[in-house]
Amino acid sequence: MGNRILAGLALCCLLASMLVSGASRAAVEAALLDAEPAELKIANRSIMVFHATLLGEAPAARVKRAEQVINERLDEGFDNTVSVDAVQGNYLVLLGDRRAFIVSPGDLVGGELNIQQEAQAAASRLRQVVSEAQQARSPRFLLSAAGLSIAATLVYLLLLRLAGWLHRKALSWLPQHVRKHTSALRIGQTQLIDASNLFPLLRRLLGLVRWILVALLTYEWLSFVLQRFPYTRPWGESLNLYLYGLLRHVLTGMLEAIPGLLIALLIFFIARGIIAFSKRLLERLARPGSISWLNQETLQPTTRLTSLAIWLFALAMAYPYLPGADTEAFKGLSVLIGLMISLGATSVVGQAAAGLILTYTRTLRPGEYVRIGEYEGTVTELGMFTTTIRTGLGEVLTLPNSMITGAVTKNYSRVVQGQGYVVDTTVTIGYDTPWRQVEAMLLEAARRTEGVLESPRPQVFQTALSDFYPEYRLVAQAVPSEPRPRAELLTLLHANIQDVFNEFGVQIMSPHYLGDPQQEKVVPREHWYNAPAVRPESSEP
Numbered sequence: 001m002g003n004r005i006l007a008g009l010a011l012c013c014l015l016a017s018m019l020v021s022g023a024s025r026a027a028v029e030a031a032l033l034d035a036e037p038a039e040l041k042i043a044n045r046s047i048m049v050f051h052a053t054l055l056g057e058a059p060a061a062r063v064k065r066a067e068q069v070i071n072e073r074l075d076e077g078f079d080n081t082v083s084v085d086a087v088q089g090n091y092l093v094l095l096g097d098r099r100a101f102i103v104s105p106g107d108l109v110g111g112e113l114n115i116q117q118e119a120q121a122a123a124s125r126l127r128q129v130v131s132e133a134q135q136a137r138s139p140r141f142l143l144s145a146a147g148l149s150i151a152a153t154l155v156y157l158l159l160l161r162l163a164g165w166l167h168r169k170a171l172s173w174l175p176q177h178v179r180k181h182t183s184a185l186r187i188g189q190t191q192l193i194d195a196s197n198l199f200p201l202l203r204r205l206l207g208l209v210r211w212i213l214v215a216l217l218t219y220e221w222l223s224f225v226l227q228r229f230p231y232t233r234p235w236g237e238s239l240n241l242y243l244y245g246l247l248r249h250v251l252t253g254m255l256e257a258i259p260g261l262l263i264a265l266l267i268f269f270i271a272r273g274i275i276a277f278s279k280r281l282l283e284r285l286a287r288p289g290s291i292s293w294l295n296q297e298t299l300q301p302t303t304r305l306t307s308l309a310i311w312l313f314a315l316a317m318a319y320p321y322l323p324g325a326d327t328e329a330f331k332g333l334s335v336l337i338g339l340m341i342s343l344g345a346t347s348v349v350g351q352a353a354a355g356l357i358l359t360y361t362r363t364l365r366p367g368e369y370v371r372i373g374e375y376e377g378t379v380t381e382l383g384m385f386t387t388t389i390r391t392g393l394g395e396v397l398t399l400p401n402s403m404i405t406g407a408v409t410k411n412y413s414r415v416v417q418g419q420g421y422v423v424d425t426t427v428t429i430g431y432d433t434p435w436r437q438v439e440a441m442l443l444e445a446a447r448r449t450e451g452v453l454e455s456p457r458p459q460v461f462q463t464a465l466s467d468f469y470p471e472y473r474l475v476a477q478a479v480p481s482e483p484r485p486r487a488e489l490l491t492l493l494h495a496n497i498q499d500v501f502n503e504f505g506v507q508i509m510s511p512h513y514l515g516d517p518q519q520e521k522v523v524p525r526e527h528w529y530n531a532p533a534v535r536p537e538s539s540e541p
Helices: 002-021 025-034 059-076 115-136 139-184 195-227 233-285 296-321 328-344 346-361 401-405 435-448 483-503
Strands: 038-042 045-050 082-087 090-095 098-103 369-372 375-382 386-390 396-400 409-411 421-428 459-465 470-478
Touching: 038 059, 045 059, 045 098, 045 115, 045 233, 059 090, 059 098, 059 115, 082 115, 090 115, 098 115, 115 139, 139 195, 195 233, 233 296, 296 346, 346 375, 346 401, 375 396, 386 401, 396 401, 421 483, 435 459, 435 470, 435 483, 470 483
Parallel strands: none
Antiparallel strands: 038 045, 082 090, 090 098, 369 375, 369 409, 375 386, 386 396, 421 470, 459 470
16 A cells, blocks of 8 residues: 555656746657557566556656556565555556556557556456466466367377268269269260369369368467467467458458449349340341341341440449449559550451451451462351461461551452352463454353353453454353362363363463464374373274
8 A cells, every 4th residue: 555655656746846937748658659559468467568658658668667567466476456446537557565567548549448448458468467477376277278288289189080081082083973963964965064174173072171181280289279278378369360360351341342242233134135025136137128227147246245335334434333343452553454455456456347347347258269369268157356268279278467558459259150169361462363262162161161151141241452462261160169179169160271272273381372373382292191181982093
């Protein structure tokens, strides 16, 4: 009691001297804030953090003095009852009949508790230190703690073996059941999931689950063992608090994200319904007589573009409701992705725009025989970014759509009557040969060529009267419109042209005519099949 009265008198004297000296309250607060905080920790347990300078003692000196008093009282082992007394707006925390430390208003920096609540909380922690000090000096308690720790360790090891046994059991059970269930997932005769690819994934997932379980068991075992002993008990409590805090944070985040996810899902369901409605509407509008630019050819790309636009709009509407959308990391990632797309997709956007132009202008169609620049073949695929054509020599060419829109395209299939394609060839004959004879010979060569149609009839055009010869162009329609047959048909047509001209003694003097030779440059019939040429069995002798 005497020490308590002396401490109160000393505190009163200090406050009185401060009033007499005329120091302002602002100066006192500045002095308190300039002091370096110090933590009072006894037996590995934090009791309080001092911020203020009190009775001429800085926080570090107050901590040192409090540690000395508390350790002395704990070593004496007498009555160590903890109590709290209020003195002049401050609170004395007493350990038995001695002052352990003083809690002043300056020690409440940024705290939510008032000074009385802070003093009571510090006293409660000090009582726990006193109780743990008594436990640390009790052989019976330490033996009991060691026994519990050993028992917990045995249970921990048993659970680890059980987890390993379950993992091995699941691995042995998994292949048979995976094959059984994946074999049932079929569409017709096609199996949707290959068990050989699914099993490694499931095996890795089982391994991940096992290691997560081992980590949780280790974490709880360590926390339990640490809490059995007084000195390590704060560490075990902090482990539990961290785990519970993490679980609470995760569960709270999940619960808070549910309303936003529901709204986002609702937006996506509405978008899906609108897409289904727009698809049916476009199918009706694609019927003949509705919209000129919308037909069966442009229906599929129009449906895809409409769906893409609706999904992008739905994503923009649902973005604010997605979990983490308001975080700086999410925003930074969105900006980075947008920047990458804007910098790297310039040519891609150009190719896509060219693909749309080809689709809606209907310049090309799959199955048509075309010539694009120096490339000639049948269109096999008209994509968003590239177009694929197959030549008669077995080559598959992939052309960028932007190149097609910038080049002259010849379509040999668009103007034909019925099925097939247009085939043409050009020959130059001297002016000394009657043009009527040349036309008749070209038509005869076309008649002999298998695959050239008689209806519509082939035609011969004189496309130019050059310096040394007229230019004759034979135009006919042939079937089928496939690359390989077209190349073979052109070869046969050119062979028949040479045969007919040789039969009637007409020289093919292209490309230039410089003078009449001493002998006519014709191939007699008897020399048509000189080696290594082979005479067909059906040919005339």
